[in-house]
Amino acid sequence: MHDLYAFVSGPLVWVAFIIFFGGSIYRLVSMAILAKKKDGVVFEYFNFKYALRSIFHWIIPFASTNWRLHPWMTIVTFAFHIGLIFTPVFLFAHIILIKESWDISWWAMPDGLADILTLVVIASCVFFFVRRQVLPEVKYLTSTSDYVILVLVALPFITGFWTYHQWPESTFMGILHILSGEVMLAVIPFTKLSHMLFFPITRGYMGSEFGGVRQAKDW
Amino acid sequence: MRKTLGLLFLFSFLAASLVGFSAYCQEDISFVGDSAFTERMRPSVPFLHDDHNEMANIEDCNECHHVWEDGKKLEWDSSEDKECSECHLSQESGDSDMDLIKAYHNMCKECHIGQKAGPVQCSECHIK
Amino acid sequence: MVDLDAWDWEVDKRMIADLRQWKEQFEHIEEPCVSPDGEKIAAVVQSGEMEFSVCENGTVWESPFDKVWYLRYTPDGRLVGLVSDTGTWTVAVDGEAWEETYDFVWNTQFSEDGKNITVAAQSGMEYFAVTNGTPWENKFSFMTNLAISRDGNHSAASVQTISISEGDIWSFRKGCFSVAVDGEPWDTNFVNVWEMDISADGRHVAAEVRTTIYDFTIAVDGKTWPETFQAVWKPKFSPVTTSVTASVRKNGVWVLMRDGRQIWDRSFVQLWHHVYNADGTKIAAIVAPKYGRWTMALDGVPWSLTFGDLVTDAVISADGRRVGCVGKENGVYFIAVDGIRWNDTFDMAWKPVFSSDSAYVAAKVEKNGRYFLALNGKFLGHGFKSLWDPVFSPDGKKLLVRGIEDGPDKEQYHRKVIKVSDILG
Amino acid sequence: MTESAEKIKKQFIDKGIEKGVEELTPEKIEKTINKILKSETGARFKAYVETCVHCGLCSEGCHYYLSHDKDPAFSPAGKVKQTIWEIVKTKGKVSPEFIKQACEIAFTECNLCKRCAMYCPFGIDVAYLMLTMRRICHMLGVVPQYICDTxxxxxxxxxxxxxxxxxxxxxxxxxxxxxxxxxxxxxxxxxxxxxxxxxxxxxxxxxxxxxxxxxxxxxxxxxxxxxxxxxxxxxxxxxxxxxxxxxxxxxxxxxxxxxxxxxxxxxxxxxxxxxxxxxxxxxxxxxxxxxxxxxxxxxxxxxxxxxxxxQGKIKVAKKFDKAVTFHDPCNVVRGRGLHEMGREVTRAFTNELIEMHPNREQNLCCCAGGGVINCGPPFKMKRIDGDRIKAEQLFNAKSRGASTIIAPCHNCHGGLEDIVHHYGLGMDIKFLGDIIYECMEKPGASEG
Incomplete structure (x- = not known):
C-alpha cells in the first residue's frame, strides 16, 4: 500500500500533469499549425474584442438566448463546471499536498463548501446521465464514450467524497481517488473533455466572424 | 440497453454507498497537538507516543524532535521541550499555518513512506 | 496600330465643343465619349419623342434611331454605336447603319488599327459574330466570350455545339460546348469553355476549358494541355510566338504555366491578369503573395509593397522594364509603379499609361468628384469635370489631355497638348 | 426514433441523386472522401467534430427540428451525426446508400442559416460541416438535379x-x-x-x-x-x-x-x-x-x-396602409446585421410594424435558403413540412394584425410564399423595394 501510494502520489502525478499540460499544449499548437496551413481564415478574421464579447455572453449564466431557453440545464451546467474546476483547485487537502511538494500554496475554500460543490458535481453528473437517457435529442447524439467520460469525471469526486468522509475502505478509495483524478486530467486533451481547451477558440472564432465581419450578435 | 443498465447499476451502487456507512471511534487515545492550532480543519491525529516509538523502533528523541541550524540537523541536540510551532511558525521565519501543517505532514509521511509502515493518507491520520 | 505621328502634336489648347449648348438643344444627353486623338466628342442624345441620335462635335447624325447605345470610338476615330429601328438591331458607323440587321447586337470590339469592327449578334435565337457586316456562316444556339485577333480578321467565341434540354445535367457533363473560330467549331467538345485569346498571327486560339466538371485546363486549337488543374484563368499568347501562358491552380495555390509547364518558381494565393511586354520577354501579373495582400509580380518576383483591398489594371511598359498598377488599401486608391506607391490617395484611379520609352507614366485619377492627371508620381492640381486617359506622343515628350472643363456657365470639351517637361519642371 | 425521418425521406425521389448514386462504388466513395478530408479540411473541421460534446443544445436553433415535433434526426448535431461523424468514424468506408441519405440531409434538411451557431455554446459551425458534406457529394457527382442544373x-x-x-x-x-x-x-x-x-x-x-x-x-x-x-x-x-x-x-x-x-x-x-x-x-x-x-x-x-x-434622397409620399411584419433573412441579418436598418425604412414607409417572435438575429429561417428551394419541386413539400414553425410564427404575427410580410430576400420570398399558401395564412409577401416604390415621392413621374 505504501509503495502504491507513493507511486500514485508521486511519479503518476508528474505523469498526469505532464500529459495534461503537454497534451494540451500539443493539441493547441498542432491545431494552430493545422489552422495556419489549411484554415488561414481563422487567423485572418480572429478578433479578440469580438471573441471576448461572445465568450462573455456564453460564460455568464442566462446571458445568451439558449441559456435562457434551458434554465435547468443552464443552472446545472454552470454549477457543474464551477464545481469541477474550483473544487480540485481550491481544496485544502490538494493545496497542502502541493505545499508539501513544492512549497507553494493559495487560498483554500472551507471543506464544507468543497463538500457541497462535490455533491453538486456528482449530482450534475447524474443529471447529465439522466438527460442523456431521457431527452430524445440528446439521447440520439449520445454514444458510449459520452457515458465513459461522465464516469471519468464523476469518479474523482465520488472517491474524494468517500475518502474524505472516511467511509469503509477509505484508504483504497483514497488511492482510487488519486488515480481517477490523474486519469481524468490526463485524458482531457485527448477526449471530448478537450472542449475545455477549444471552447475559447471555437466560440471566439464564431464571435469574431459574427462581430467583426457579420456585425451581428451570436448569443 | 445492456450497457445502460450496467451504468445505471454502478451509479446506484455508488450513491447508496455514500449514505450507507458511518465513521467509527477509537478509545483511549491521545492526540498530536500544538497550541498554535486554534481552529481545526480536520480531526486531531490520534497518536500514542510510546507505542508508536516502540513499534517504529525509535530511540533517539531527535529523530522527530529535531533541531536545525544553518541548514543542518544537529546530531546531538533535540527539541522535545518545545512545541513544533515555536520554530515552524516563528516570527522570524514568517511561516504561515500552512507551513506548520506542512512540517507535521512531512515529518510523519516521509518517514512512513520511507519505512513502508504507518498511515499516509489524509483519512488514515485525521480520523473522524 | 494607329499612326500616332499623324495626330496633331502641336502644343496648344483647343475647345472642340461646348456641351452647355448641347444640353439646351436636346431633351436629354448621355455621357459623352471622345475620339482617341481628342479631335471629336460625341454623345447619345434624345432628339425627339422616343427618338435617339448621336451628336458629334455639335453635328447630329442624319437619321435618328429608336435606340442607340454603347457609343464608342474605334482606335482610328470612327464613331460606332449599336442602334435599333423598328425592332431590329445593327451597327451604325459615323451615322451609317450596316445594311444587315439582326434581332440583337452587342459586345462591340475593334481591331488594334480600328479597321475591323466585330459584334456578337443574335437572329432567330441563333448566335454568331459579325465583322464589318459579314456574319459567321455557322450559327449557334448559344455564344459568349467573344474574342477577336489583334488585326480583327479573326473572331472566336465559346459556343454550344450540342443542344440539351433544361435540367439535363447528364448530357451537360458529357460536354456540349466548344470554341468556334470564325464560325468553325473545334472538333472537341468540353463541359465548359470560357475566356480565350487569339495568337498575334491570328492562326491559333487558346481557351480556358473544363474537360469534366472537376478538371480544368487550357486548350489550344482544340488540344488540351496534358495536365488538368483545380482551376485556370484566361490564357494568353506571347505577342511574338505561339506559346501560351496561363495561371492555373494546383494543390490549392496558383502558379504560372507556359505550354503546360510551370515557369515561375513560386506559387501564389492568387495569380491572374498576366501581361506581356512588347517582345514577349517579360511577364507581369497581379498576385496575392499571401491571403488578403495583393501586389504585382514581374517575372515571378512580387513587389514588397502590397495592398489589402485590391490590385487592378496591371500594365507593363513596352520595353518590359517598368510595371504599374492601381491599388486600393483601406478604401482609397493609389497608383503604384515599380513597387513604389505614389504619395497621393484617390477616390478612383485608372490604368497608368507608359510613354513609349517608359520614362514617363501618367494616369487619370479622381478626387472629390473631380478628375485629374497624375504624372510620374506628381498630382496635377487642375481638375476636370470629365477626363479621358492621357496619351503620350510617339516620342514620349508630349501628353495629349482630353477633358471637359466647367464653370458656372460653361461646360467645354478641350483638346490640349502639353509638354511633359513643362509639368515636371 | 428516426421513424418519422425515415418516412419523410422515402417520399422524395431526385434523379440527380439517384443516378449519381448508381455510379458510385465503395472504393470511389472512400477515395473521394479521404481526398477531400485530407486536402481541403483542416483545423475548423477537426475542432468542430472533436469539440462537440453531444449536448443537444443546438436543437432549438433549427426550424426543421422544431417543425418535426422535435425529431432528433433533424437537430443540427443530429444531421452532423448522420453525415460527417459517420464518414470520419468510418474513414470514408460508407455505402452508396449512405451517400444518398447524406446528400439529401446536407442539401435539403439544412438551409445553412447558421442560427444553430448561435445556439451551440461552442459556436460550432454546422453550416460549414453541411457545406463540407455537400462538397463531398459534389465531388462524388451526387447532387440534386435542379440545383445541379442551376x-x-x-x-x-x-x-x-x-x-x-x-x-x-x-x-x-x-x-x-x-x-x-x-x-x-x-x-x-x-x-x-x-x-x-x-x-x-x-x-x-x-x-x-x-x-x-x-x-x-x-x-x-x-x-x-x-x-x-x-x-x-x-x-x-x-x-x-x-x-x-x-x-x-x-x-x-x-x-x-x-x-x-x-x-x-x-x-x-x-x-x-x-x-x-x-x-x-x-x-x-x-x-x-x-x-x-x-x-x-x-x-x-x-x-x-x-x-x-x-440622406433625404427618397421621401415618403404616403404610408403603406396595411400592417406589416418584417422577416429577417439569415444572410443579411445574421450575415450582416441589417435588421435595424430594414426596420427603420419599414417604419418610415408603413403605419404599423408588428414584430414576429423571435426576430432579428433570432428569426426563424424561411426554409428556402441555402440552396434548398433551388433543389426544386421534388423537395417542395419537405421545405413546407420542414418549416411548420415558421407558419406558426407568421400566424402569431397575423393574429396581432400583420397582414403583409416584408421579406427582403428572394429565397425567403419564395419560401414564405409556399408556406403562406400551404398553411392558408392569407398574408401578402412583399419586398421592401415594392413598398418603397409604391409609397415614395416620384417627382419626375408623369400623371396617370
Missing part, C-alpha cells in the same frame, strides 16, 4: 437562369422603356464607366421578376443616383455553386462579378434584395479568391434604402 447554368452563362448575354441587355432596355412611360427621363445606364454605383441583381430578376429591375431603376432615378449596370456577364451576383460545394465555380462567378464592377470603375456595388448572393460576395466567394473583404464595398438593398432615406 450550377451548370452559372458555369456556362455566369448567371443562374441560363439567361443569354443578349437577353440580359434586352431586358434592361425593355425595362428602361417601360419605366420611361412613368418617368420620362429615366435611364438604366449601361456600361457607364466611372459611375458611383454598380447595381447587380440575381438571375431570376431579368427572367421572372423584371418588375424589380423597373422598381430599382425608378428608385435610383428618383434618388438621383449615379449608377450603372454592365452589358456583360458578371451582372448576376447569385451563386448556387457556393451551395453545392463547387468552390472553383463560385470563385469564377465572383471574379466575373467583381471584375465587371472594377472594369466600370465604380465606387461600390449595390445589390438587390437577395440574401444568398450577399453571402456569396461578402464572405464566401471573395475569400476563395483571396480577397479578405470584398474588393469593392458591397451594399445590400436594405442598407442602400436606409442610406437614401436618411
Amino acid at each position: 450550377a451548370h447554368s452559372h458555369a456556362s452563362t455566369m448567371n443562374q437562369m441560363w439567361v443569354k448575354d443578349d437577353e440580359w441587355i434586352d431586358s434592361l432596355i425593355w425595362q428602361e422603356e417601360e419605366a420611361r412611360e412613368e418617368i420620362p427621363d429615366l435611364r438604366i445606364p449601361l456600361e457607364k464607366e466611372g459611375a458611383d454605383i454598380f447595381y447587380s441583381v440575381i438571375g431570376p430578376e431579368p427572367k421572372f421578376r423584371a418588375q424589380l429591375i423597373y422598381q430599382a431603376a425608378v428608385i435610383m432615378n428618383v434618388a438621383g443616383a449615379d449608377w450603372t449596370m454592365p452589358a456583360t456577364p458578371g451582372w448576376d451576383n447569385s451563386d448556387m455553386c457556393m451551395f453545392i460545394g463547387e468552390n472553383e465555380m463560385m470563385g469564377r462567378l465572383k471574379k466575373s462579378h467583381f471584375e465587371a464592377a472594377m472594369r466600370l470603375k465604380v465606387k461600390r456595388i449595390v445589390m438587390g434584395e437577395c440574401g444568398h448572393a450577399f453571402r456569396s460576395v461578402y464572405d464566401m466567394g471573395n475569400r476563395w479568391l483571396g480577397w479578405k473583404m470584398p474588393p469593392i464595398p458591397v451594399i445590400h438593398a436594405l442598407e442602400f434604402y436606409h442610406e437614401l432615406l436618411t
Whole structure:
C-alpha cells in the first residue's frame, strides 16, 4: 500500500500533469499549425474584442438566448463546471499536498463548501446521465464514450467524497481517488473533455466572424 | 440497453454507498497537538507516543524532535521541550499555518513512506 | 496600330465643343465619349419623342434611331454605336447603319488599327459574330466570350455545339460546348469553355476549358494541355510566338504555366491578369503573395509593397522594364509603379499609361468628384469635370489631355497638348 | 426514433441523386472522401467534430427540428451525426446508400442559416460541416438535379437562369422603356464607366421578376443616383455553386462579378434584395479568391434604402396602409446585421410594424435558403413540412394584425410564399423595394 501510494502520489502525478499540460499544449499548437496551413481564415478574421464579447455572453449564466431557453440545464451546467474546476483547485487537502511538494500554496475554500460543490458535481453528473437517457435529442447524439467520460469525471469526486468522509475502505478509495483524478486530467486533451481547451477558440472564432465581419450578435 | 443498465447499476451502487456507512471511534487515545492550532480543519491525529516509538523502533528523541541550524540537523541536540510551532511558525521565519501543517505532514509521511509502515493518507491520520 | 505621328502634336489648347449648348438643344444627353486623338466628342442624345441620335462635335447624325447605345470610338476615330429601328438591331458607323440587321447586337470590339469592327449578334435565337457586316456562316444556339485577333480578321467565341434540354445535367457533363473560330467549331467538345485569346498571327486560339466538371485546363486549337488543374484563368499568347501562358491552380495555390509547364518558381494565393511586354520577354501579373495582400509580380518576383483591398489594371511598359498598377488599401486608391506607391490617395484611379520609352507614366485619377492627371508620381492640381486617359506622343515628350472643363456657365470639351517637361519642371 | 425521418425521406425521389448514386462504388466513395478530408479540411473541421460534446443544445436553433415535433434526426448535431461523424468514424468506408441519405440531409434538411451557431455554446459551425458534406457529394457527382442544373447554368452563362448575354441587355432596355412611360427621363445606364454605383441583381430578376429591375431603376432615378449596370456577364451576383460545394465555380462567378464592377470603375456595388448572393460576395466567394473583404464595398438593398432615406434622397409620399411584419433573412441579418436598418425604412414607409417572435438575429429561417428551394419541386413539400414553425410564427404575427410580410430576400420570398399558401395564412409577401416604390415621392413621374 505504501509503495502504491507513493507511486500514485508521486511519479503518476508528474505523469498526469505532464500529459495534461503537454497534451494540451500539443493539441493547441498542432491545431494552430493545422489552422495556419489549411484554415488561414481563422487567423485572418480572429478578433479578440469580438471573441471576448461572445465568450462573455456564453460564460455568464442566462446571458445568451439558449441559456435562457434551458434554465435547468443552464443552472446545472454552470454549477457543474464551477464545481469541477474550483473544487480540485481550491481544496485544502490538494493545496497542502502541493505545499508539501513544492512549497507553494493559495487560498483554500472551507471543506464544507468543497463538500457541497462535490455533491453538486456528482449530482450534475447524474443529471447529465439522466438527460442523456431521457431527452430524445440528446439521447440520439449520445454514444458510449459520452457515458465513459461522465464516469471519468464523476469518479474523482465520488472517491474524494468517500475518502474524505472516511467511509469503509477509505484508504483504497483514497488511492482510487488519486488515480481517477490523474486519469481524468490526463485524458482531457485527448477526449471530448478537450472542449475545455477549444471552447475559447471555437466560440471566439464564431464571435469574431459574427462581430467583426457579420456585425451581428451570436448569443 | 445492456450497457445502460450496467451504468445505471454502478451509479446506484455508488450513491447508496455514500449514505450507507458511518465513521467509527477509537478509545483511549491521545492526540498530536500544538497550541498554535486554534481552529481545526480536520480531526486531531490520534497518536500514542510510546507505542508508536516502540513499534517504529525509535530511540533517539531527535529523530522527530529535531533541531536545525544553518541548514543542518544537529546530531546531538533535540527539541522535545518545545512545541513544533515555536520554530515552524516563528516570527522570524514568517511561516504561515500552512507551513506548520506542512512540517507535521512531512515529518510523519516521509518517514512512513520511507519505512513502508504507518498511515499516509489524509483519512488514515485525521480520523473522524 | 494607329499612326500616332499623324495626330496633331502641336502644343496648344483647343475647345472642340461646348456641351452647355448641347444640353439646351436636346431633351436629354448621355455621357459623352471622345475620339482617341481628342479631335471629336460625341454623345447619345434624345432628339425627339422616343427618338435617339448621336451628336458629334455639335453635328447630329442624319437619321435618328429608336435606340442607340454603347457609343464608342474605334482606335482610328470612327464613331460606332449599336442602334435599333423598328425592332431590329445593327451597327451604325459615323451615322451609317450596316445594311444587315439582326434581332440583337452587342459586345462591340475593334481591331488594334480600328479597321475591323466585330459584334456578337443574335437572329432567330441563333448566335454568331459579325465583322464589318459579314456574319459567321455557322450559327449557334448559344455564344459568349467573344474574342477577336489583334488585326480583327479573326473572331472566336465559346459556343454550344450540342443542344440539351433544361435540367439535363447528364448530357451537360458529357460536354456540349466548344470554341468556334470564325464560325468553325473545334472538333472537341468540353463541359465548359470560357475566356480565350487569339495568337498575334491570328492562326491559333487558346481557351480556358473544363474537360469534366472537376478538371480544368487550357486548350489550344482544340488540344488540351496534358495536365488538368483545380482551376485556370484566361490564357494568353506571347505577342511574338505561339506559346501560351496561363495561371492555373494546383494543390490549392496558383502558379504560372507556359505550354503546360510551370515557369515561375513560386506559387501564389492568387495569380491572374498576366501581361506581356512588347517582345514577349517579360511577364507581369497581379498576385496575392499571401491571403488578403495583393501586389504585382514581374517575372515571378512580387513587389514588397502590397495592398489589402485590391490590385487592378496591371500594365507593363513596352520595353518590359517598368510595371504599374492601381491599388486600393483601406478604401482609397493609389497608383503604384515599380513597387513604389505614389504619395497621393484617390477616390478612383485608372490604368497608368507608359510613354513609349517608359520614362514617363501618367494616369487619370479622381478626387472629390473631380478628375485629374497624375504624372510620374506628381498630382496635377487642375481638375476636370470629365477626363479621358492621357496619351503620350510617339516620342514620349508630349501628353495629349482630353477633358471637359466647367464653370458656372460653361461646360467645354478641350483638346490640349502639353509638354511633359513643362509639368515636371 | 428516426421513424418519422425515415418516412419523410422515402417520399422524395431526385434523379440527380439517384443516378449519381448508381455510379458510385465503395472504393470511389472512400477515395473521394479521404481526398477531400485530407486536402481541403483542416483545423475548423477537426475542432468542430472533436469539440462537440453531444449536448443537444443546438436543437432549438433549427426550424426543421422544431417543425418535426422535435425529431432528433433533424437537430443540427443530429444531421452532423448522420453525415460527417459517420464518414470520419468510418474513414470514408460508407455505402452508396449512405451517400444518398447524406446528400439529401446536407442539401435539403439544412438551409445553412447558421442560427444553430448561435445556439451551440461552442459556436460550432454546422453550416460549414453541411457545406463540407455537400462538397463531398459534389465531388462524388451526387447532387440534386435542379440545383445541379442551376450550377451548370452559372458555369456556362455566369448567371443562374441560363439567361443569354443578349437577353440580359434586352431586358434592361425593355425595362428602361417601360419605366420611361412613368418617368420620362429615366435611364438604366449601361456600361457607364466611372459611375458611383454598380447595381447587380440575381438571375431570376431579368427572367421572372423584371418588375424589380423597373422598381430599382425608378428608385435610383428618383434618388438621383449615379449608377450603372454592365452589358456583360458578371451582372448576376447569385451563386448556387457556393451551395453545392463547387468552390472553383463560385470563385469564377465572383471574379466575373467583381471584375465587371472594377472594369466600370465604380465606387461600390449595390445589390438587390437577395440574401444568398450577399453571402456569396461578402464572405464566401471573395475569400476563395483571396480577397479578405470584398474588393469593392458591397451594399445590400436594405442598407442602400436606409442610406437614401436618411440622406433625404427618397421621401415618403404616403404610408403603406396595411400592417406589416418584417422577416429577417439569415444572410443579411445574421450575415450582416441589417435588421435595424430594414426596420427603420419599414417604419418610415408603413403605419404599423408588428414584430414576429423571435426576430432579428433570432428569426426563424424561411426554409428556402441555402440552396434548398433551388433543389426544386421534388423537395417542395419537405421545405413546407420542414418549416411548420415558421407558419406558426407568421400566424402569431397575423393574429396581432400583420397582414403583409416584408421579406427582403428572394429565397425567403419564395419560401414564405409556399408556406403562406400551404398553411392558408392569407398574408401578402412583399419586398421592401415594392413598398418603397409604391409609397415614395416620384417627382419626375408623369400623371396617370
